[in-house]
Amino acid sequence: MLEYKKDGWKAAISLAPGLILLAIFTFWPILNAFRMAFMNDYSMSSGKWDGVGIRNFIYIFKDPTFWTALKNTSIMVFISVPITIILGLLISVGLNSIKKLQSTFQTVFFLPYVTNTIALGLVFGAMFHQYDGFINQIFDQNTSWIGAGASYTNAMIVLMIYTVWNGLAFKIIVFLSGLQSIDKQYYQAAQIDATPRRRVFTKITVPLLSPMILYITITSLIGAFKAYSSVISIFGTGKYGPGADPKLLITVVGYVYEKLWASGVPLGEAAAGSLILFAIILAITIVQLQVGKKRVHY
């Protein structure tokens, strides 16, 4: 094309504001994270580090708290995400089949998306309060869900419920508009053949929706892996567990952030931790894309 190089200056001007900001707040931080991660024992309070190497990573891998965080996060991810997706799929298919009240239901299901995560986390924490909470008062119990002496399972259940509650909205809306864009012809053909509903679902709906399902799965897994505000808002005090065990449900992101105010402020470890988080997310995405290649129909 004759105009190929002509727009150089215009492009520079248009891109300048965005790129400068990205450089300071995105590119530089990424480079710096890589840099700090390999500065052994780099701590902010002393400003010193002990040569270059992978000692920060080794320290993290030997740290039991890291494995707790990984375990907690994995449980949350691999249980809540499938539940939310399947539930979301069923709900949107259901919504798609009704005409009356469809938009009312849609609006109701979308509410959690426009509510503040922290505010509603506090509400969930309050709902499961041992003495003053809704759940215990209705079922006439005294279990400690998230308060003193709460068991790991109980606390995890509360967190799971909140995560599902929060996550449905986005999936429903994406699936629903995906469903609505499926060509009616497929369904009409199935009707002529008198195909039972279940087969329509598994053989037509799901495959045609599969690109959307893949996208939702990837973004949900990544989003769930980065869980942080939901945990601290449920316990209400900015920690990841009840008083006696404030690290009970610590997540990977929480583990990284805790380094920012730990003794000595070990920024090297924080950076290393964030790189590990990135690696995990990258791995999940790649795996998903591979799975997607075989299962997704475009």
Place this chain on the structure above:
Amino acid sequence: MNHSELFLDPKQMKIYKTKKILFSVVLYSFLVAIALFIIVPFYYMLVTSLKTVGEINSDQFIFFPRSWMWENYSELFTNKNGTITSGISLLSMYKNTILVAILTTSGTIVTVVLSAFAFARLNFKGRELIFSVLLMTMMIPGEIYVITNYQTIGSLGWRNSYQALVLPFVTSVFYTFFLRQTFKQIPNELYLAAKVDGTTDFGYLLRVMIPIAKATIITIIILSMIGTWNAYVWPSLVTNDKGMYLVSNGLLEMFKGKVEQSGPDSILNVQMAGSTMITVPLLIVFIVLRKYIMSGVSRSGIKG
């Protein structure tokens, strides 16, 4: 197509019709159950915010408080009972969040429109390369940036300032990508026609591209403002001055020290009133702009 035409046998039609009704009943019950699941926390939040402490402590759940304690709400503003221990005022939380949201969103629109324009419409060497690099950064979790940005803000002396809250978020690769898709769908003929008329490239951007992409731009505005409303981690890292809190970190900090009290000293009702006051503004905006928001979000999901 009406199936009933195919069944001439009245008995079979009856079975078919009952099956259909049964199915509808099951379906509606399912949807209602989910709707209840979604609504219950809101109900609990509202109801608790209007209760007295005695009603909260009661052993049986009280579904409707006897009298509506609007005092719990006024407590948020006047702090008569000293529930707000940290001197953070709800009004300043609102003001800060709205101000930061407006600044961030305006800045975002400017940078995103310009960048998307450059990638969609302009030709320059390295365009695809730079764009791919940007796309790759989308994959990188924000937690990586936070650490360094925390240091940068400290070194610039920008703690407790608006620029610290705004600038790191004034551009977004995701929105750029999203808008670029929309821009790319504008037919080339329009551009060539405008060129014939003698319009400059930037003129074309302002007079043609932006109006056509209005829906997407509005979606970006809405998503960006919701994002600021929900921001927690970054504000809590860079501000601790009580006049600079945003709604999310302010809500968690407000009742410090009193939050853990239970029994007769519980402040759960005021806390729930606080949550309500943070949730309601966004809900109101949602109800008013419902169609825009929902269609925008779904399109941003599909484009991905």
Place this chain on the structure above:
Amino acid sequence: MKKFLILLVVLVGAIALTGCKKNEFDAEFEIISVADLKAEQEINISFRVPSGIISTALATLLEEFKVEWPNINVELIAESGGYNDVRKLTILDLNNGIGPTMVIGYPDHFAEYFSGNHLINLQNFITSDLEGVGEDDDFVLEDFLESYLDENRIADEGDDLYGLPFNKSTEVMIYNKTFFEHMNYTVPTTWAEVKTLSEKILVDVAAGKADDVITFGEGEKTPSQYLTDGMFIPIAYDSTSNAIITAARQWGGAYTERATIEKGYAVFNNDQVKTALTFFQGMANDGLFAVAENFGESYASNAFKLIKCVMTIGSSAGVGYNVPEGNKFQIGVAPIPYNTAEAKYVIQQGTNVAILGQSTNVQRSAAWQLVRFLLSSENTAKFAMATGGYLPVRKSSYETATYQEYLTTPPVDKINHSMSANVGLQYRNTYNFFVDDAFVGSTAIRDAVGSMFSAIIVNKKDIAEAIQDTLNELGPKYQK
């Protein structure tokens, strides 16, 4: 491409500029004489403290300082997040080449600052010959409690002071005086007595004898009602960390060991500590001893106010938090229980003040004058009385007329704090203040043992297992 490269250079330049800061601070340390200091036009120093009673009390004292030193402007930076924020922000600032001139903090904060070479060696000032700077009649090192000074000898070698005591507190036992008088109990002095008394209390409360100790309003539960709910436990210990650290001392067991300022070990896996923990767990199992979490509260004072417990061990600075709404009952303050008479240990807490290196020599000397002012015999007494519950750091403060009056005939609004101060004085004569060596990471160990104690008391965790798990969680960094 060329245009893009130009852009890139601009970007990198912008980043580099934000990173580089001209360091105007003096690496060479020089003391400025009082005369020269007074001759300076205007000196600006800053002092970072947590906001609250400390900053309020300081503001008053600073006004008096201004009269003596009109050319020194002291900016008081009061952080709302307590000592944690003071530490976080100071570390961030120091890392960026700026920083307040003075800061107060806990010993392990100072360990962190020290590891970055940010603390000014105060010994230089103390031993100076210059008039009005070094030790003199106003500023006598011996007048400070030795244990307070020891805390500030941070360096691995030598006795140099890198900080001076600022607001010191300790732990006291607060008891429900009305309750004790009503039931005719004597205040226990040893843990054995605590146990016997608590057993008696449980029996009496179960029999309903305590239900008329005050008039209970509508919706308020009586002690026997709380007992039936499993919510009445006679004695509570607020700080779980302090509980186990003090117990370790009182039972003669080791807790931590410092190797250097940057490295220390957790050594609490020993028999004495286990014996102590067994004692407390035994009491907890019998419903005699609790921590805040047993009541579902974050602070034992909340439980104390509702008469869910009648004795609580907490900070001497925090006695005010135990006063119930509407003064429904009176409180009394006593020394904490001890185990054996040879080991009457009570923890020494509170912060110290230091001068930071991100400052000019003029600023440092000016800051030193402020330190001398604040730590004068009279002013540290004034500060203690204004903040209530903190103890004056100089022995001679106790002799001043105002402080004597505070101890013997306090004004009505300071009665509780005066009681607390009296116990503080009692400790000086009959107990031993102790403090554990600070090093980078000592807070992590402190937090960990606090959680461990909670688990042992609240969750009835097996003691040996709890100790081992905690050591594992702390990681190889803190193992010997």
